[in-house]
Amino acid sequence: MNIKLTSLISLFILNCIGLFAQQSKNPNILIILSDDQGSLDLNSYGSKDLSTPHLDRLAESGVRFTQFYAAAPVCSPSRAGLLTGKYNYNAGLFGNVDIPDNDPEGKDGMPTEQITMAEMFKSGGYRTAAIGKWHLGHTPEKLPNGQGFDYFFGHQRGCIDNYSHFFFWAGPNLHDLYQNEKEIYRPGEFFGDLMVDEVLKFTKPSSDPFFVYWAINMPHYPYQGRPSWLEHYKNLPTPRKEYAAFISTLDELVGNVLDHLEKTGQLENTIIVFQSDHGHSTEQRAYYGGGNAGPFNGAKFSMLEGGIRVPAIISWPGGNIPKGEIRNQWVGSIDWYPTLADLANVKMPNPTEIDGLNVRDVIYDKAETNHEVMHWATGNPEVTTNSWAVRKGDWKLLGNPDDPAHTLTFTEDDRTYLVNLAQDSSESRNLKKENPELAAELLSLHEKWLDKVLKNRQN
Numbered sequence: 071m072n073i074k075l076t077s078l079i080s081l082f083i084l085n086c087i088g089l090f091a092q093q094s095k096n097p098n099i100l101i102i103l104s105d106d107q108g109s110l111d112l113n114s115y116g117s118k119d120l121s122t123p124h125l126d127r128l129a130e131s132g133v134r135f136t137q138f139y140a141a142a143p144v145c146s147p148s149r150a151g152l153l154t155g156k157y158n159y160n161a162g163l164f165g166n167v168d169i170p171d172n173d174p175e176g177k178d179g180m181p182t183e184q185i186t187m188a189e190m191f192k193s194g195g196y197r198t199a200a201i202g203k204w205h206l207g208h209t210p211e212k213l214p215n216g217q218g219f220d221y222f223f224g225h226q227r228g229c230i231d232n233y234s235h236f237f238f239w240a241g242p243n244l245h246d247l248y249q250n251e252k253e254i255y256r257p258g259e260f261f262g263d264l265m266v267d268e269v270l271k272f273t274k275p276s277s278d279p280f281f282v283y284w285a286i287n288m289p290h291y292p293y294q295g296r297p298s299w300l301e302h303y304k305n306l307p308t309p310r311k312e313y314a315a316f317i318s319t320l321d322e323l324v325g326n327v328l329d330h331l332e333k334t335g336q337l338e339n340t341i342i343v344f345q346s347d348h349g350h351s352t353e354q355r356a357y358y359g360g361g362n363a364g365p366f367n368g369a370k371f372s373m374l375e376g377g378i379r380v381p382a383i384i385s386w387p388g389g390n391i392p393k394g395e396i397r398n399q400w401v402g403s404i405d406w407y408p409t410l411a412d413l414a415n416v417k418m419p420n421p422t423e424i425d426g427l428n429v430r431d432v433i434y435d436k437a438e439t440n441h442e443v444m445h446w447a448t449g450n451p452e453v454t455t456n457s458w459a460v461r462k463g464d465w466k467l468l469g470n471p472d473d474p475a476h477t478l479t480f481t482e483d484d485r486t487y488l489v490n491l492a493q494d495s496s497e498s499r500n501l502k503k504e505n506p507e508l509a510a511e512l513l514s515l516h517e518k519w520l521d522k523v524l525k526n527r528q529n
Contacts, residue, residue: 096414097389098340099281104320105203105290106370108350108361109379111317117362119306121318124325128344130394132385133433139402140348142448143370143377145228146205148347153186155407155424157445159523165448169227169240170208179207185420187407188218191281194416199272201265202285215250223249223268232261232294262319266326275334289316291355313360338388341413343406345382352474365496369474373446373459374497384433397432399439405429445519460516464492467512486513
């Protein structure tokens with residue numbers, strides 16, 4: 071056998087060994103969480119006035135959900151639900167985390183005893199990073215490094231100016247940019263670019279797989295899209311123009327990371343999950359809107375579909391996840407915890423404690439959702455005027471409903487509000503009087519669930 075042929079055979083064997091090692095290695099995990107993104111604000115979800123080619127690329131290479139639910143309609147409890155696989159009440163977080171000045175004893179935030187996805191994947195041999203927005207607590211044990219993340223880069227509080235990196239609700243003296251627990255300064259540098267740089271550094275090829283929770287602070291106000299996108303959307307009215315520019319900026323940042331993963335040969339073996347944390351904002355600092363909930367009423371803070379039904383996609387080119395397919399079954403962010411554990415073959419430390427369900431079969435086989443009932447609630451669980459909702463099948467009961475978008479108005483008789491989502495996804499009419507037994511059944515489900523929450527809280 072000549073030397074050239076021997077070399078070719080040796081090279082072929084080495085390539086086969088390398089390919090086998092790559093295929094047998096646990097998949098990387100990248101969770102991309104957008105902030106205040108409307109239910110239909112992607113081209114793949116029907117938007118006609120936006121440019122989102124990179125997120126749509128994920129939809130083309132994976133599965134897109136049409137009835138996907140955030141754990142809560144507001145930032146902190148939604149994030150707690152995603153990271154723990156639990157309803158936010160069971161994760162110990164009832165509303166948005168306060169700033170340290172208003173919480174000097176550090177009692178607010180997600181309790182450190184909660185087991186996060188980062189802790190689960192770390193125990194499975196993963197390198198773990200949180201990049202972007204945290205908003206789950208400020209004391210050391212409640213910051214990312216105390217919740218299972220090897221590395222953190224981003225802001226601790228709910229929103230920042232993307233160039234000065236100062237907290238957008240207080241100041242002008244509250245700077246909020248950290249690397250792990252060390253405050254750092256990058257004045258004038260666009261936070262979106264800083265996040266991409268950090269993601270690229272952390273996801274360089276390594277012998278150990280990565281778990282990255284990339285919580286992008288966009289399109290949350292302040293709307294600070296790139297000037298090129300503002301020019302692109304100059305003919306749209308305000309606030310859609312400003313909001314759209316920020317959405318396309320977000321999409322561009324995601325494209326930077328996808329290109330990096332492809333160039334480094336990691337895209338095939340990376341599970342990528344994308345979702346919004348809840349519906350779009352109608353707050354004053356968001357110019358009272360900009361997002362699009364399509365046929366749904368409600369927005370951020372609301373238990374109506376526009377507040378909790380969000381865009382969500384999963385892609386894994388090397389994992390044979392169907393490409394370009396749609397799933398209409400109702401699932402939620404609490405389901406990522408057990409589903410990703412299964413897909414990555416990582417052992418869950420607390421399988422009996424979580425609320426999420428493994429929806430692998432829904433992703434692959436179009437199986438019916440395993441959920442019979444799903445719950446939402448925010449605010450102190452001991453207060454009866456809190457906003458809550460429970461869904462069973464097509465029926466959904468809302469407690470103390472509100473519509474921040476001011477499309478629907480509610481009377482005192484609407485304190486419990488029954489809808490059938492298959493008949494009217496806009497939730498425009500209360501069906502309680504026509505279906506008193508169903509309303510009573512769903513109210514009982516909520517009350518029993520809440521009673522269990524309160525008992526667990528006392529223990």
